[in-house]
Amino acid sequence: MFNKVCIIGLGLIGSSLARNIKAQNLAGHLVCVDLNPKVCEKGKALGIVDQATTSFSVGVEDADLIILCSPVGSMSVVASAIADCVKEGAIITDVGSVKGSVVRDLQEHLPEYVEIVPGHPIAGTEYSGPEAGFAELFRDRWVILTPLPETDLRAVDKVSALWSACGARIEIMDHKRHDLVLGITSHLPHLIAYSIVDTANDLQDDMKSEVIKFSASGFRGFTRIAASDPVMWRDVFLNNQEAVLEILGRFTEDLSALQKAIRKGDGDYLYGVFTRTREIRRKIVELGPEGLPSPDRTGKD
Secondary structure, three states, X not given: OEEEEEEEOOOHHHHHHHHHHHHOOOEEEEEEEOOOHHHHHHHHHHOOOOEEEOOHHHHHOOOOEEEEOOOHHHHHHHHHHHOOOOOOOOEEXXXXXXXXXXXXXXXXXXXXXXXXXXXXXOXXXXXXXXXXXXXXXXXXXXXXXXXXXXXXXXXXXXXXXXXXHOOOEEEEXXXXXXXXXXXXXXXXXXXXXHHHHHHHHOOOHHHXXXXXXXXXXXXXXXXXXXXXXXXXXXXXXHHOHHHHHHHHHXXXXXHHHHHHHHHHOOHHHHXXXXXXXXXXXXXXXXXXXXXXXXXXXXXXX
């Protein structure tokens, strides 16, 4: 599919992509760039890349496709570092869960003769590092692409084909809409999870031990989310401020209304909210994790 592919950042997403590219022979040569020499060594030891280097210029030289798998907060630095090394016509894509800031940073630093196809795979785990990757991570998962108006459609097709080869399903979306949608479906839940788990952490030691010991499924779910990569999520919130603050404002208003209903003993209001949320849950379960209807789903988890 490509003569040379360069993956910058060999974490969970980057190493999972590398496994797919190697297993399906999607690139004649696959190189990873990571500033951590130990990560480069691990990538080579795992056999998921042909070459590993800490040098941006070596990695991107003559690459047809460059996939930025570094935290969104580093996009400006990475784009600046590779700007003078990328070849004309190279396709630049990424995997960040924020798209507005990525579009801004890439446009600011990259030359006009490259094709920019921002992307975001809706897939992941709470684990990180090259050992955490696995080829099935993207299977039947959505990948949202937010190409620029001036992006060559052939570049979009090539990036789409790569993700399709990984088993993913493709959706094209405006980057502003993407950031708002992900603000409510991903970013806000993570923010709430971090907050709740940190609240538990502030309890007195004897209470904290009991919270950990008797954690119910709900709290366990929050701890799984709150165990996600802190660097990545710090950058997500700093780079998607507008959308997150808008959604957080709405959530705060709704939370205040629930607080008021509990204080007043307004069972009808609580019942109404809980009934509406059950309906949303039913629709999500029916679609399944891949977001597509399945005849064998009947609303059960």
